[in-house]
Amino acid sequence: MNKPTNGATTAAGASAGGRTTRRKVLAAGAGAFGYATLQAEPIRAAIPAVAAYQAEGAGWTPRLLTQAQGELLAVLCEHILPRTDTPGARDAAVHEFIDLELSLADGDEQLAALGGLDWIDRRAAEVHGSSFVALDAARQLDMLREISDEHEEHAPELLAGAAFFSDLKRRTLFAFYTSKVGRTEALGLPDRVRVERFRGCQHEPGESHV
Amino acid sequence: MKQTSDTKTWDAIVVGSGATGGWAAKVLTEAGMDVLMLEAGRAFDPENDFREHTLPHDMELRGRPDPRNELLQRRHRQSYCYACTEVNADFFIDDVDNPYTEAPGTHFNWIQGNVVGGRSIMWARQSYRMSDYDFKAASLDGYGMDWPIGYADLAPYYDRIERYIGVNGRKEGLEILPDGDFLPPMAFTCGEAMLKETLAEKFNRPMTIGRNAVLTRRHNGRDMCHYCGPCHYGCRTNSYFNSPQTTLVDCEATGRFTLVPDAAVIKVDMKAGDLASGVTYVDKNTDLTREAKADVVVLCASTLASTRILLNSAEGGLANDSDCLGRYVMDHIYATGVRGVLEARAGAQPERANRPNGIYVPRFQNLKDAATKNPNFIRGYGYQGGENITTWQHGNGIPGFGADFKRMVESSTVSTIGLGGFGEILPRAENRVALDADVTDKWGVPVLRMNCTLGSNEYAMVQDIIAEGRAMLEALGCTNITQNTEPAPLGSGIHEVGTARMGDDPKTSWMNQYQQSHTVKNLFVMDGSCYVSIGCVNPTLTMMALALRSSEYVVERHKRGELA
Numbered sequence: 001m002n003k004p005t006n007g008a009t010t011a012a013g014a015s016a017g018g019r020t021t022r023r024k025v026l027a028a029g030a031g032a033f034g035y036a037t038l039q040a041e042p043i044r045a046a047i048p049a050v051a052a053y054q055a056e057g058a059g060w061t062p063r064l065l066t067q068a069q070g071e072l073l074a075v076l077c078e079h080i081l082p083r084t085d086t087p088g089a090r091d092a093a094v095h096e097f098i099d100l101e102l103s104l105a106d107g108d109e110q111l112a113a114l115g116g117l118d119w120i121d122r123r124a125a126e127v128h129g130s131s132f133v134a135l136d137a138a139r140q141l142d143m144l145r146e147i148s149d150e151h152e153e154h155a156p157e158l159l160a161g162a163a164f165f166s167d168l169k170r171r172t173l174f175a176f177y178t179s180k181v182g183r184t185e186a187l188g189l190p191d192r193v194r195v196e197r198f199r200g201c202q203h204e205p206g207e208s209h210v
Numbered sequence: 211m212k213q214t215s216d217t218k219t220w221d222a223i224v225v226g227s228g229a230t231g232g233w234a235a236k237v238l239t240e241a242g243m244d245v246l247m248l249e250a251g252r253a254f255d256p257e258n259d260f261r262e263h264t265l266p267h268d269m270e271l272r273g274r275p276d277p278r279n280e281l282l283q284r285r286h287r288q289s290y291c292y293a294c295t296e297v298n299a300d301f302f303i304d305d306v307d308n309p310y311t312e313a314p315g316t317h318f319n320w321i322q323g324n325v326v327g328g329r330s331i332m333w334a335r336q337s338y339r340m341s342d343y344d345f346k347a348a349s350l351d352g353y354g355m356d357w358p359i360g361y362a363d364l365a366p367y368y369d370r371i372e373r374y375i376g377v378n379g380r381k382e383g384l385e386i387l388p389d390g391d392f393l394p395p396m397a398f399t400c401g402e403a404m405l406k407e408t409l410a411e412k413f414n415r416p417m418t419i420g421r422n423a424v425l426t427r428r429h430n431g432r433d434m435c436h437y438c439g440p441c442h443y444g445c446r447t448n449s450y451f452n453s454p455q456t457t458l459v460d461c462e463a464t465g466r467f468t469l470v471p472d473a474a475v476i477k478v479d480m481k482a483g484d485l486a487s488g489v490t491y492v493d494k495n496t497d498l499t500r501e502a503k504a505d506v507v508v509l510c511a512s513t514l515a516s517t518r519i520l521l522n523s524a525e526g527g528l529a530n531d532s533d534c535l536g537r538y539v540m541d542h543i544y545a546t547g548v549r550g551v552l553e554a555r556a557g558a559q560p561e562r563a564n565r566p567n568g569i570y571v572p573r574f575q576n577l578k579d580a581a582t583k584n585p586n587f588i589r590g591y592g593y594q595g596g597e598n599i600t601t602w603q604h605g606n607g608i609p610g611f612g613a614d615f616k617r618m619v620e621s622s623t624v625s626t627i628g629l630g631g632f633g634e635i636l637p638r639a640e641n642r643v644a645l646d647a648d649v650t651d652k653w654g655v656p657v658l659r660m661n662c663t664l665g666s667n668e669y670a671m672v673q674d675i676i677a678e679g680r681a682m683l684e685a686l687g688c689t690n691i692t693q694n695t696e697p698a699p700l701g702s703g704i705h706e707v708g709t710a711r712m713g714d715d716p717k718t719s720w721m722n723q724y725q726q727s728h729t730v731k732n733l734f735v736m737d738g739s740c741y742v743s744i745g746c747v748n749p750t751l752t753m754m755a756l757a758l759r760s761s762e763y764v765v766e767r768h769k770r771g772e773l774a
Contacts, residue, residue, distance in 0.1 A: 080611040086620060100270070104277050141612070150610040170606055173619070177602035178266040178273075186620055187601050189562065193263035195436040196563030200397020209400040210554045 060096050063103035064110060068133075069117050070095060075133055076120070076165075079144055080172045086186040089172055092179040098171050116164025123161060220246045220468075220504040221768065223489055225475045225519070227251075228328025229750050230736045230757040231510030232453030232461070233371075237761035238508075239464040243768065246502055247467065248491055250474040250511070252300070254326035254454050260444025264297045273297075291321045291704065293332045293442035301325045301332055307652040311659045317699035318660035320514060320706070326471050327454040328512065329704070330750075332442040335422040335450050335566070336594065337377045337751040339368050339388040343577070344745030351576070351588045354637050357742045358714045358723040361388065367755035375451035376429040377751070378567075379421030387418075387572040387747070394426045395419045396567045401555045401597035401625050405569070408686045415574045415682075420567040420594065423451035423751075432456075439564030450566070473500075476655050477523040478507055478733060485774075486733045489519075492653045505774045506732045506764060510757065513738040514539075514643055517709040518658050520735070521645050529729045534720045536709050539641040539662045540744040543591065543633030544703035546672050546695060548679035550688025552597070555625035560599035568596035571629065571682075573746050575674075587670040591633035591746050593679065600624045627688055631675030634746045636667050637708055641700070662700040672697050705749050707738035724763040725756065732773040736760050 062070040077089035077098070089095070102113050120143075124132040128139060135143070147154065147161040149169070154162040176182040184191045203209055221243035224235045231247065239245050266272040273295060275282060281299040288294045288302035303322040312318050323329040343350065345357040345364075365388070372391045380395040396419050398406065406417040424441065425434045432455070433447040441450045448455045461467035472494040479501065481487035488503035509516040517536050520528045527535040573590035575582050584590075604624035608615060646659035676693050683691050700706070713719025716728035725740050727733040736757040738749055767773050 081616050082613050084613050084616055086616075088616075097272075101274070104271075144611065148609070148611055169611060173602060173605045174272070177605075180267040182602075183265070183267060189601075191265075191267075193265065193438045194562070196438075196561070198397060198437050198561055198563040198565040200561075200565070201400040201403040203400065203403065209404050 060093070062096075062099045065099050065102075065114075065117075069114070070099060072117055072120065072131075072133055073098060075140070076144070076168060077172045077175075079140065080169050081176050087181050089176050091185075092176050092181040094172055094175040094179070097175040097179070098168075101171070101175075112164070112167070116161070116168065119161050119164060218503070219488075220244050220502065222246075222506040222508055222764070223248060223502055223504040224508045224510060225489065226328060226510035226512065226515070226737070227326045227458065227469065228323065228453055228510065228512065228737075229330040229333070229451075230753050231328070231508075232330070232457030233754050233757040234508050234510055234734075234736050234761045234764075235461045235467060236457040237758060237765060239461045239466045241765040241769075242466070243765070244466045245461070245468070246504065247461075247469045248473040248475055248489065248502070249326050249328075249469065249471045250494070250515075251303070251324040251326060251328065251471060253471040254331075256444065256446070256448075256455060259301075259325070260446050261297050262438050262440050262443035262445060264443065269296055271296075287319065288321055290319050290702065291332075293334075294321070297440075298332065298443050308657075309649060309651060310657050311646045311649050313659060313661035316661055316663055318662055319699050319701040319704075320658075320660070321701070321704045322512065322515065326458070326469065327452050330452040331444065331454070333452075333750060334748070335424055335441060336570075336748040337372070337375075337379075337390075337421050337423045338570075338747035339390055340364075340745045340747060340752050341386055341388050343386055343573075344743060344747075347589065347743045347745075353588055355711075355713060355718065355742055358712055358719075363723075364752070364755050364759065367759045368751065371751060371754045371758060374430065375423050375456065375754070376425045376432070377421055377423050378419075378426040380418050382416055382418050382572075384416060384572055386574075386577060387570075390421065392421065393429060396422075396424075396426060396565055398569065399561075399597045399599075400558065401552050401627055402569050404552070404554070405597075405627060405682070405686050409571065409682060412685045413574075413682065415571065417569055417571045420570050420596075422567050424566055425449045430456075435566065437563035437565060439566060441566045474653065474655075475509075475511065475519055476653075477519060478509075478528055478730075479503075480524075480528075480730075484730055486730055492655075494653075497653065506734065506768060508761075508764070509733075509735045509739075510737045513706050513709055513741075514658060516735050516737055516739050517643060518645075520710065521658075522656060529727045529733065530720065531729065532717055532720055534709075534711055534718070536643045537639045537641070538637040538708040538711055538741075539643060539660075539700060539706060540635045540637055540708040540741060541700045542703035542705045542744065542746065542748075543631060543635060543664070543668055543671060543675070543697050545630070545698035546633075546675050546693075547593070547595065547628060547630035548676060548683055548691055548693045549626050549628040550683040550686075550691035552625040552627050552686065552688055554687055555597070555599075557623055558599055558625050560601060560623065568594050570594055584674060586674065587667045589634040589636070589667070589671075589743075589746070591631045591671055591675055593629040593631055593675075595628040595630050598626050598628065600626070627683060627686065629679045629682065631672070631679065632703065632746050632748075633668065633671045633675060634744055635700070636665060637711070637741075637743055638665060643709060660701070664697060664700065668697065705738075705744065707741035707744055707749055710735050710739035711742045712740040713742065725760040726763070734760060734764060 074095035077094045081089040147165045183189045224247045227249040284304045284306045287305045294302045303324040342361045345360045348354045348356045379392040381389040409415040409417050435449040473491045475489045475491040479487045486507040571593035575584045575590045605619035641662040643658045645656040710720035712721045725736045
C-alpha cells in the first residue's frame with residue numbers, strides 16, 4: 001500500500017468530464033502566444049539535493065515512522081485531500097513527504113507528530129476497540145470530524161487530537177499542492193516553466209474590475 | 211583569463227565586480243586604461259549558474275530549508291534574505307568563513323554576494339531616482355548634512371544608466387520621484403488598479419507601477435523578460451540587469467580588462483606622497499597573500515566591505531581625519547507593513563506569467579505643500595507591494611477537510627493586497643561599524659563589529675506606515691487586515707550605505723563629490739559608502755549614476771596625470 005500510485009493520477013486527472021475547471025481554462029491559454037516551451041533543463045541536476053532526489057527509486061521505506069505509522073498517515077492525509085475529480089493525497093505521496101520532513105525536524109516536532117498518530121489509534125481503540133486503519137471509512141470520518149477545525153471548540157479530551165489534525169491539515173495542503181501531481185493535475189499549472197507574457201488589468205478607465 | 215602579475219602596475223584596480231564596479235571598469239577600460247578587477251567571490255558561469263526555472267517539486271523539500279544542505283547551513287545569516295535559498299545559496303557569502311559581530315543588544319543583517327557580479331545577480335531590481343528632497347534634505351528640515359551635489363548634477367547620469375541597463379516604468383511627473391528614460395511599464399493587476407483608483411479618489415495620492423531593471427522589450431541586444439518570476443535565481447534570457455551579462459562583457463571587449471575571482475582584498479597599500487600604491491589581497495584558492503599595484507585604486511566592494519578594507523588599511527582607518535569612516539550607517543526601514551484580503555477579487559484567476567515587479571506608492575508626507583507635514587517625524591517613506599492571488603494557500607483558512615473541502619480549495623482563489631513600508635533612516639554618527647578587536651575571518655583579517663539601532667524618528671515612522679497602510683486598505687474595502695509593526699534590524703533592507711560620506715568639507719566628510727578621498731588623491735570609493743542621506747528609494751540606480759560620473763572624472767584626471 002505504500003507504493004506511490006502515480007500511474008493512476010493521469011487517468012483521474014483526465015476524467016474531469018464536461019465541467020469547466022480551472023485546469024481547462026489555463027490549458028486553453030497554453031501556447032496562446034506561440035512561444036515554445038523552454039528547453040529541458042539539465043542544469044537542475046547541478047543542485048545537489050535535486051540530483052539526489054531524482055536518483056531515488058519509486059519504492060518507499062519510511063524514514064522516521066514505522067510502516068504501520070506510515071500507512072496510518074497515508075490514510076489520514078487521503079481523508080484530508082481525497083481523490084475527487086482530481087488526484088488525492090496518496091496519489092501525490094503526501095505521506096512520504098511528511099515523513100521525510102518530520103525525519104529532518106527537531107525532536108519536539110517529531111514527538112508531537114508521533115504522539116498525534118498514537119492519539120488517533122488510542123482514540124480508535126477507546127471508542128471502537130480497533131486500530132484506526134482497520135475501521136470502515138464512515139467510522140474513520142466520524143472520528144476525524146470530531147477533531148476537525150469545522151468546530152470552533154473541542155472537548156478537553158479531544159484537544160490534543162484536534163491540535164495534531166490541524167497541524168496535519170497544514171502539512172498535507174503544502175505537500176499536496178507543491179507536488180508535481182498537485183501542481184499539474186489539481187491546480188492545472190504546467191509542470192515546467194513556460195515563456196509567458198504578463199497582461200495585467202485590461203479594463204478601460206471607469207470600468208468595474210469585479 | 212590572464213594571470214595577474216605582481217610586478218605589473220595597472221592603470222587602475224577596481225575592487226568588486228557588482229553594479230558599481232562593473233560601471234567603473236567599463237568607463238575606465240573603454241577610455242583606454244588597463245584595469246585589474248579583483249572579486250572576492252567565485253567565478254560565474256551563466257550557463258550553469260542560472261536556475262530560475264526550478265519549481266518546488268524539483269526540490270526534495272520543495273524549497274523549505276534543508277538541514278542536510280551544507281551550503282545553506284553555512285549561510286545561516288544570509289538565508290535571512292528571501293532571495294537566498296537552496297537553489298542559489300552559492301551566490302551568497304559563506305557566513306562561517308566570513309563572520310561579523312554585533313555590539314550587545316544590537317542586531318544587524320549583512321547580506322553579501324559571493325560571486326562575480328555580486329549582489330547585482332540577486333538584487334530586487336527596483337530602480338528609482340532620488341530627488342532634491344533627498345539630496346538637499348538637511349536644508350529642508352535642518353537635520354544632518356546636504357549632499358554636495360543636487361539632482362541636476364546627477365540627472366544626465368541617471369539618463370545614461372537607464373538607457374543602458376533598461377528600466378521599465380511610467381512617467382508620473384512627480385517632484386519627489388523624478389521620471390526617467392523608461393522602457394514600457396509593466397501592467398497593474400485589477401486589484402492594483404482598484405487600489406490606484408482608491409488612492410487617487412480618497413487620498414489624492416499617486417501610485418505607480420514599480421520601476422525596475424527588467425526588459426519589457428528587446429533592448430541593447432538583450433531579450434525581453436519571459437516572466438518566469440524569480441530573477442534572483444538568474445536569467446537565461448539576460449532580461450534583468452546584472453554586471454556579468456552587461457558591463458563586464460563590455461570591459462572584456464576592450465582587451466584591457468583582467469578579472470580575478472576568489473581575490474579578497476584586505477587593505478589598500480600606500481606609497482610616498484600620501485598616495486595609494488595598490489592593494490593586498492588573499493587568493494582564496496591558495497590562501498596566499500598577494501599584492502597588486504596601480505596608479506588608481508577604486509573600491510566598489512559594497513559599502514561595509516569597502517569600509518572594512520579602509521579600516522584595515524591604517525590605524526584608525528585610512529584617510530580618516532574626519533572620523534566619518536564607519537559612521538552614519540543607514541538602510542531603509544524594512545519589513546513593516548500591512549496586508550488585507552480583497553473580497554471583491556475573490557475567485558480571480560492568477561496569471562500564469564509571474565510579473566517580477568510590484569507597485570509603488572511614492573512618499574507623500576513632509577513635502578513642500580504644508581498640508582503634507584507630519585508632526586511626528588521628518589523625511590518619509592514609500593510603499594512597495596501589490597496584489598497576490600493564492601491558488602491553494604487559502605485552504606489553511608477554510609474549515610473542514612475531505613472532498614468538499616478540497617473542491618472548495620481548488621475552485622476558489624483569494625486576493626490579498628500588501629503594502630510594505632520603505633522608510634528613510636536618518637544618518638546618526640553613533641550608528642557605526644568598527645573593527646572587532648578579537649574576531650578575524652578565515653584568513654586572519656579583522657572583521658566588522660556592527661553597532662546600529664533604529665532611532666525615535668524611525669519608530670515614529672513605523673507607526674505611520676501601519677496606520678496609513680491600514681487606512682488605505684480599509685478604503686479599498688479590504689478585510690482581515692494583518693500588520694507587521696516590528697521593523698527588521700538594520701541591514702535587512704540590504705540598502706546599507708553612508709560609512710564614508712561625501713561632502714565639500716574634509717572635516718565632516720571622508721570623500722568629495724567625485725567619491726575621491728579628500729587626502730589620498732588616487733583612492734576612490736564608488737559604492738554606497740558615499741551616501742549623505744538615504745532618502746526612501748532603492749539605492750542601486752543612484753549608486754551606478756554616481757559611479758559613472760566619478761569614473762569619468764577619474765579618466766580625465768588620470769589623463770592629466772593628476773592621480774599618480
